[in-house]
Amino acid sequence: MLTHQIHCDVTLRVGKEDKLVRAHKYVLSSRSPVFDAMLYGDLAESDDIIVPDIEPSSFDALLRFLYCGDVDFSPDTVTSVLYAAHIYGVDDLVTKIKLYLDQNITNETVLIILESAKLFNLEDLLEKYEHFIESDPFPVLQPPSALEVTKETLTYIISLESLVMDELEIYHFLMNWSENQCDKVGMEKTDPNIRAMMGDLIYSIRFHTMNLDTFVKDVCNREIVHAQEKLSLQQVIVCSVEKENTKFKFEERTCETFCVVRGERKDIERFWAYSRSLPDCIEFTVNKTVRIHGFVMWGVRSIPYTYRIQGKLFANSKEVSTVPVQIIEKRESSDIKFTIPLPEPVYLAPGVRYRACVRLEGPESWGGQNYRSSVTEHGVELVFYAHSGKTNGTSHTRGQFPGFVCSL
Structure with missing residues (x-):
């Protein structure tokens, strides 16, 4: 009846284009309490019904659901269809879209879905999206479409206290997003204009966690951060001023530390010798962004x-962290493992x-055997490989490195 426009008795003017859409009063009123009030209530409209704030394609999806119980949408259109369902009180369609949102979270769609969840107060889904972004934000923020995220959503993301992302990377993304905003409004991409686009967003970056060399090289070379702010942050970094003197956030982002274990006590064998002073080495990859704090x-x-x-x-053969020469002593514990912390999480x-x-000099230790070559903890998968160089016998199945201390 809808497709062939048979016995239609109501006309709607949809969207900015004022597109004429003909439908049936009984179907609309029986599926939507809002349409029922508009068509049969005390203030029923006698003329054409005006639907100015919904695009024709989204309204068509709504009508198809009202008539057929079926709907077709994509990550690009789901927000507008959800808006239409919400405005006209079509709860069955809202439920169907929430199920779709819950089952279609990917790196490419999560920002769109997050905006939908925030816009319509879908609190039961927000926590799931937060964890998805917090635990592995790099692939979420890499696509060009991420630069189109709204300022409200970006504020929400970079304010997440458990965001597993280096503050310098957050700063660079914020710069790229602000430059994109300048392009959209035809503004020249000067440092003052970029800062104007950022506004108070910049205060959510924990600049104090950067070392001084990084801050000077990557932040002070631009005029994004104001001169007085740079001075204050530099003083904070070298611990010579009270943090309360600036607007920047200094609360550490929280993280959950856990141990990725590839060798248990039952897997040990004796002995592991160090008479030749060869380093024990192991290679590995991860499936998502994670911080490593040390070696077990x-x-x-x-x-x-x-x-x-x-x-x-090392990362792709490039040295990224060095544990300086130090002495490890165990005198009061029977624990047969010890942790070597990195100077800073990587x-x-x-x-x-x-x-x-790791190069050990000292007595023979326990070693491991029958290790798992792939271990998953807290959704983080580490896959281990034997190093082709000298490893003192350590490999993906035996030797040292029974575990790694990581955090999300």
């Missing part, structure tokens, strides 16, 4: 013991081959 190593069952250690972490990203190396 086997020690000796008999207490006391002492090791002289030095460690390194962000690991998908698509990168990492190599952990």
Whole structure:
């Protein structure tokens, strides 16, 4: 009846184009309390019904659902269809769209879905989207479409306290987003204009977590951060001024630390010798962004013991962190493992081959055997590989590195 326009008795003018759409009063009123009031209520409209704020394609999707119980939408159109369903009180369609949103979260769609959830107060879905973004924001913010996110949604994202993303990377993304905003309104992409687009968003970046060299090289070379703000932040970084003197946030982003274990006590074998002072090395990849805080190593069952250690972490053969030479002593604990912390947590990203190396000098330790070559903890999968160089015998199935300390 709708397709062939048979016995239609109501006309609607839809969208900015004032497109004429003919339908049936009984169908509209029986499926929507809002249409029922507009057509049969005390203030029923006698003329054509005006629908100015819904695009024809979205209104057509709404009508198809009212008539057939079926609907067709995509991540690009779901927000406008949800808006139409919400405005006209079509609860069945709202439920159907919420199910779609819940089942179609990907790196490409999560920002659109997040905006829909916030716009329509879908609190039961917001927590799920937050965790998706917090735990692995890099692929979410990489597509060009991410630069189109609204300022409100961007504020929401970079204010997340558990966002697993380096503050310098957040700063660079905010710069790119602001430049895109300048393009959209025809403004020249000067530093003052970029800062104007950022507004108070810039205060959510934890600049104080950067080391001084990074801050000077990557932030002070532009006029995005004002001169007095740069001075204040530099003083905070070197701990010579009270943090309350600036508008910037200084609360540390929270993270959940956990251990990725590839070798348990039942897997140990004896002994692992260090007479040749060769480093133990293992390579690995991750499936999502995660921070690594340190390496877990086997020690000796008999207490006391002492090791002289030095460690390194490489990303695609480039050194990214160095544990300086230090002494590890165990004198009061029977724990046969110990942790070597990195000087600062390092962000690991998908698509990168990492190599952990530790040189131990000291007594023979326990070693491991029958390790799993793939381990998943908290949704983070580490896949291990044998290093082609000298490894003191450590590989993806045996040796040292029974675990790694990570956080989201």
